Amino acid sequence: MDKRLIKGNEAIAEAAIRAGCKLFFGYPITPSTEIMEYLAKHMPKAGGIVLQGEDEVASINMCYGAAATGARVMTASSSPGFSLKQEGLSYLAAAELPVVVVNVNRTGPGLGGLGPAQSDYFQCTKGGGHGDYRLIVLAPSKGQELYDYTMQAFDLADQYRNPVLILADGFLGQMMEPIEFKERPQLELPDKDWKTDGCRGRSKRKIASYALTNEIGEAHCLYWQTKYMQIKEDEQRWESFYTDDAEYLLVGYGTCGRIAKSVVLHARQQGLKLGLIRPITVWPFPEKAFAPCLNTVKGIVTIELNAGQMIEDVQLAVQCKMPVHLYSRQGGMLPTEGEIWEYVSRVFQLTPPEEE
Amino acid sequence: MQNVFSRPKGLTELPFHYCPGCTHGIIHRLIGEVLAELNIIEDTIGVAPVGCAGFSLDFFSCDFVGAAHGRAQAVATGIKRALPEKLVFTYQGDGDICAIGTSHAIHVAARAEKITSIMVNNAVFGMTGGQMAPTTLDGQITTTSPYGRDCNVVGSPIDLPKIIATMQGAAYVAAVSVDSPKNILAAKKAIKKGFQVQQAGLGFAFISILSTCPTNWGLSPVDSIKWLQQHMLPVYQMGELKLPEEGRNHD
Numbered sequence: 001m002d003k004r005l006i007k008g009n010e011a012i013a014e015a016a017i018r019a020g021c022k023l024f025f026g027y028p029i030t031p032s033t034e035i036m037e038y039l040a041k042h043m044p045k046a047g048g049i050v051l052q053g054e055d056e057v058a059s060i061n062m063c064y065g066a067a068a069t070g071a072r073v074m075t076a077s078s079s080p081g082f083s084l085k086q087e088g089l090s091y092l093a094a095a096e097l098p099v100v101v102v103n104v105n106r107t108g109p110g111l112g113g114l115g116p117a118q119s120d121y122f123q124c125t126k127g128g129g130h131g132d133y134r135l136i137v138l139a140p141s142k143g144q145e146l147y148d149y150t151m152q153a154f155d156l157a158d159q160y161r162n163p164v165l166i167l168a169d170g171f172l173g174q175m176m177e178p179i180e181f182k183e184r185p186q187l188e189l190p191d192k193d194w195k196t197d198g199c200r201g202r203s204k205r206k207i208a209s210y211a212l213t214n215e216i217g218e219a220h221c222l223y224w225q226t227k228y229m230q231i232k233e234d235e236q237r238w239e240s241f242y243t244d245d246a247e248y249l250l251v252g253y254g255t256c257g258r259i260a261k262s263v264v265l266h267a268r269q270q271g272l273k274l275g276l277i278r279p280i281t282v283w284p285f286p287e288k289a290f291a292p293c294l295n296t297v298k299g300i301v302t303i304e305l306n307a308g309q310m311i312e313d314v315q316l317a318v319q320c321k322m323p324v325h326l327y328s329r330q331g332g333m334l335p336t337e338g339e340i341w342e343y344v345s346r347v348f349q350l351t352p353p354e355e356e
Numbered sequence: 357m358q359n360v361f362s363r364p365k366g367l368t369e370l371p372f373h374y375c376p377g378c379t380h381g382i383i384h385r386l387i388g389e390v391l392a393e394l395n396i397i398e399d400t401i402g403v404a405p406v407g408c409a410g411f412s413l414d415f416f417s418c419d420f421v422g423a424a425h426g427r428a429q430a431v432a433t434g435i436k437r438a439l440p441e442k443l444v445f446t447y448q449g450d451g452d453i454c455a456i457g458t459s460h461a462i463h464v465a466a467r468a469e470k471i472t473s474i475m476v477n478n479a480v481f482g483m484t485g486g487q488m489a490p491t492t493l494d495g496q497i498t499t500t501s502p503y504g505r506d507c508n509v510v511g512s513p514i515d516l517p518k519i520i521a522t523m524q525g526a527a528y529v530a531a532v533s534v535d536s537p538k539n540i541l542a543a544k545k546a547i548k549k550g551f552q553v554q555q556a557g558l559g560f561a562f563i564s565i566l567s568t569c570p571t572n573w574g575l576s577p578v579d580s581i582k583w584l585q586q587h588m589l590p591v592y593q594m595g596e597l598k599l600p601e602e603g604r605n606h607d
Contacts, residue, residue, distance in 0.1 A: 023438055049437050053430065054463040061427040061460075065403070065434025068421045073434070091424050196419035196435075198442050200398040204368070206413045208404070208422030 002181040008146045009034035009076075009173040012102055012166060013042070015150035016074050019184055021100070022048045023073040025062035027055055027081060030114050031170035032104035035076040056081040060088030060101075067097035068207050070195030072154055076102035078170070079120050080111060083128070089163055090129030093224075094209030096194075098157035100150065101135070102166045104173040105305075107332045115332020116171035116255055121309035124167050125283040132221060134228045136164045136235060137283040139253040143177030149280075151184060158189045160231055167282060169305065171255050171334065231284055238286035239278040242268060246275030248348050249293060251314050252303035253279045255334065260303050262337040263344065270352040274344070282310070287317035300324045301344050303335065366391030368417050377570035377577025380408060382534045383476055384415055386544045387447070391418060394551055400443040401435050403428040405452040408482045412447050426456030429464045432471045443554055445472040450491040451481040454514050458490075461516060468525030468559035472550040475516065475562070478569040479588060486572025490514040493587055498572075513591060517564040521597035527559030529598040533566035535584050546596070558600045566592060 006014070013035045016024070024043060026036040040050045053059035059075050066073040077085060082103040092099055103124060107117040120128075127133045136156050138149040146168060153164040196205050211217035239257070242264050243249065252260040257278035267274035275297075277289045299322050302311045308326040315324050327343045329335045344350065363369070366388030374380045391397045400418040404410055406425035413420035423431040428446035436444045446453075453461050453475050464471060480498055481487040487500040491513050495504040521529040530546035533539045543565055550561035566588050568580035575583055 023434070025434065051433070051437060053433075054459050057427070058430040058433075058460055058463065061424065061430035062434035062437070064423070064427075065421065065431035065436075066438040067434070068431075069401075069435055069438040071438040073438075087424055088427075095422075196401050196421050197439055198399050198401060199417075199419050204417055204419055206420045206422070208413055208420075210410060210422060 003178055004181065005176055005178050007034055007174060007176050008143050008168065009104065010038045011143050011147040011179045012076070012150045012168070013038035014179070014181060015147040016100070016154070017043055017046045017048065018181065019072065019151045019154040021072045021074050021154060023066045023071055024048070024050045025053050025059040025066070025073070025075050026050070027053050027059050027077065029078045029081040031106055031173045032076045032078045032102060034173070035102060056084035057087065060085040060092070063099045064088055064092055064095070064097060067092070067099045068095070068195065069197045070192040074100040074102070076104065078104045078106045079108050079117070082120060083123070086123070086129035089135065090127070090131050090133060091209055092163045093127070093133035093135065094131065095207050096161040097163070097207070098161055099163045100153045100157055100166065101163055102168065105167065105169040107330070113332045114170055116169035116305060116334060117330070117332060118169065118254065118256065118305040118309070119330070120167070121282065121304070121306060124165055125285070125313075133224065134231070134283055136160065136162060136231060137167050137281060138164065139167045139279060139282045140172060141254050141258040141278060142172070143175065143179050146172060147179050148182065151182070155185070155187050155189065156235070160227065162227070162231070167254065169255055170332070235281060236284050236286040236288050237280035238289040239280060240289060241276040241278065243275035243277060243293065245273055246293065247273040247296070247298050248275070248344070248350070249297050249300045250274065250276045250303055250344065251279070251300055251310070252276070253282055253310065256303040256305060259335060259337060259340065263340045266337060266341055267350070272350050272352060279310075285313040285317065290317040294318060294321055297322055299348055301327050301347065303340060304328045305334070306330060364388040364392045366397055366417055367415055370414050372415060373411060374408065375571045377568060377580055378408070379534045379567040380476065382540060383474070383543070383565055383567065384412065386540070386547055387474070388416065389544065390548045390551060391416070394548065394555075396443050396551065400445065401439070403432045403435070403444070403446040405446070405448040407449045407452055409447055409449055409476065410483070426452050427460065428452065429457060429460040429469070429471070429473060433464060433469050436469065436471050440470070443472070443551060445474065445551070447474050448476070449482060450475060450477040450479065451489045454490040454516050461520065462523070465520050465523040465526040465560045465562070468527070470554050470557055470559065472554050472561040472563070474547065474550070475564045476567045477564055477592070478567040480569055480572050482569050482572055486569065493591055515592055517562060517597050518593055520562050525559050526562060526598055527600045528553040528561040530562070530596045531564045531592060531594045533584065533589065533594065535566065535581050535589070553600055556600075
């Protein structure tokens with residue numbers, strides 16, 4: 001077993017190499033730069049290419065070109081740079097090109113700071129560019145998941161011909177943890193019979209996203225939505241932690257999901273029935289995870305590193321059948337287990353059961 | 357009966373949609389001829405811009421990718437890096453490459469990116485209805501310079517080939533026109549060299565082609581050609597601005 005102590009960003013990069021990614025186009029931005037640095041060092045040895053573009057706009061469009069040839073390709077950035085990639089992501093979604101994109105979320109708006117944040121949730125899950133499109137968005141909560149989800153992202157991208165986003169944060173990207181380098185799973189993936197790699201021995205192909213006739217435009221939109229509905233049905237992923245008998249739930253993804261686990265364990269030690277739903281896909285949002293809890297859970301607290309964004313998806317998922325509260329820290333601050341517990345126990349008036 | 361003239365194999369059977377007198381059709385044909393003569397149709401991937409030539413991906417018989425506005429050269433870079441053995445070219449208007457695409461134009465030359473870029477310069481944004489472009493001439497009336505371009509306010513036209521020719525990674529830079537049979541032949545030669553330079557792996561090849569826009573200039577096709585000759589030819593430096601060095605070896 002190949003296990004090493006490395007940074008989260010490096011785990012993403014190593015997974016990309018082992019997933020067969022052959023091209024990386026990027027532009028430096030803290031706290032995601034180690035992804036490109038690691039690949040610049042190791043990808044050429046694996047027969048791949050790393051090219052630093054003139055900016056994030058160039059990088060995402062280079063990904064567009066490389067993906068059009070059928071190659072596995074990735075780019076990575078952090079919030080301000082991720083904003084610049086939105087134009088390209090809209091075109092990639094429209095042209096149905098499989099690209100893996102990483103956003104190591106830092107704080108915003110504007111230049112913000114370098115600390116961990118989840119303030120890009122809306123941008124990442126609702127489509128940050130123009131038009132009705134969706135990215136599949138995977139939200140790892142620890143180093144090993146950065147590796148595992150990146151590996152899965154390439155397969156999902158090829159399976160659905162859609163860009164897939166790894167949504168991490170500055171804390172996950174910078175932290176060193178022991179990572180097991182698992183091998184790429186052998187999956188049956190569709191043939192790339194759409195790729196533009198020169199028309200030798202076949203008729204010409206084109207990849208484009210325009211539809212200047214409204215009727216054709218609507219047909220395109222309906223097709224894309226059919227695909228997104230399929231993804232919504234088949235790809236919702238989440239982790240349920242002590243939810244079977246839970247009376248109260250925490251909901252948190254990524255770093256927040258990880259901290260929330262300790263809060264749940266703390267409550268359980270006191271005999272209090274607290275559980276956690278940790279979304280793994282934040283798009284599609286795992287609404288199915290909430291179905292069993294709709295009539296048994298008395299209240300929910302979402303833990304977020306923003307002013308309250310995912311809470312809207314939680315409220316929709318529970319159909320407003322119970323109160324949903326927000327505990328949030330912003331601007332790069334992380335909550336402690338104790339701070340979350342203090343808030344949760346106060347808002348739900350939780351006291352340990354009397355000793356019999 | 358002997359066939360003396362026909363559609364080149366580099367073009368599909370689809371009739372062009374361009375306005376009467378627009379020179380996109382001539383330039384398309386020249387590229388189609390070059391693709392066929394060099395026997396590279398099956399090994400070439402083109403990248404289309406946004407604008408009138410956005411539909412060029414239907415007119416050429418090689419594989420084609422449609423890019424976002426100004427991004428064709430970044431897209432072409434991705435294709436070429438993934439498939440270094442294939443030939444990649446971009447076809448862009450002046451509004452596409454000289455305004456929103458400027459940074460990519462500079463950087464493909466800086467990187468000596470082994471692609472061929474063709475700029476079609478008609479001194480306006482065409483598809484959007486004739487707005488001022490970076491290439492619009494001093495005093496030229498457009499919908500966004502209704503009193504004529506005032507260089508004291510908005511600066512002077514960009515002569516992109518001159519800029520690109522200063523860059524080490526640019527192996528071949530030519531500025532040509534399609535206003536006369538003589539110039540059309542010279543334009544074809546330049547386009548062919550642009551592809552041959554890429555085949556030889558020498559660096560970035562850039563061909564600027566002066567073109568007309570009768571519709572947005574508000575002139576007849578014949579008067580448009582005259583306007584190009586009177587107003588554009590004196591402003592833009594013409595000819596081969598940069599040639600590959602003799603025996604230059606980049607390997």
